[in-house]
Amino acid sequence: MTEPQLTLFSSSLLSKWGFNDGGDPDDWLDWCEAQGIDYTALAFPLLPLVRTHLLPHIEETVSLVEVETSHNPVRVDTVDGADVTEVWFGRAPEPTLTPDHVNIPMSEVLRLALAEAGLTEPPRFDPPLPLA
Numbered sequence: 001m002t003e004p005q006l007t008l009f010s011s012s013l014l015s016k017w018g019f020n021d022g023g024d025p026d027d028w029l030d031w032c033e034a035q036g037i038d039y040t041a042l043a044f045p046l047l048p049l050v051r052t053h054l055l056p057h058i059e060e061t062v063s064l065v066e067v068e069t070s071h072n073p074v075r076v077d078t079v080d081g082a083d084v085t086e087v088w089f090g091r092a093p094e095p096t097l098t099p100d101h102v103n104i105p106m107s108e109v110l111r112l113a114l115a116e117a118g119l120t121e122p123p124r125f126d127p128p129l130p131l132a
Contacts, residue, residue, distance in 0.1 A: 004031050004106045008054045010097035013062070014079075016088045018072040019046055031106045032122075041123035045112040049104060050074050052112070059098040 006027055012018030019025075024044040032039040047066065055064060062076040077085050079095045086092035110122060 005103040006049075006106060006109050007101050007103050008049060009101045010054065010058060010099060011094065012072065013050070013054070013058075013064075013074070013076045013097065014084060014087045014094050015075070015090075016069075016071050018075065019050075022046075022070065022072045028106070028109060032110075033125075035122075036124050037110070038123040038125045042113050042117055042119075045109065045116050047074055048112045048116060049109065053104050053108070054102050057099055057102055060095070062097070 004027070006025060008019070024039065028044055029039055032042075050064070055062070060079050061081065063078045065075055065077045067073055067075060075088060076097075077083065079097070082095070084092070084095060087094050114120065114122060
């Protein structure tokens with residue numbers, strides 16, 4: 001059986017509403033719940049995932065920016081030297097980023113979340129949920 005994976009779409013780097021508008025992906029929340037992991041006590045590691053798993057695969061030259069917002073907090077502001085900040089709001093044509101997406105095993109997402117939190121073991125629901 002293949003391990004469940006999280007998909008990050010490259011186009012999310014080009015939108016104010018990308019990466020689930022900055023919210024935790026349902027696939028992550030469902031996986032954590034199935035594993036008995038208390039996701040409310042563990043932040044989803046979007047920035048480390050983008051930096052270590054998505055950006056290295058992008059074929060175009062991009063510059064990453066972090067945005068303090070309630071929306072998508074990580075975007076690219078240039079693609080191959082061209083400013084794309086108007087693309088964030090749908091006011092300019094979207095360039096193509098290659099590859100379209102990357103898939104990351106959930107165990108790697110958990111590893112990064114634990115590292116970001118300084119934990120060695122995931123927090124568990126109290127009381128534990130029955131395993132699905």
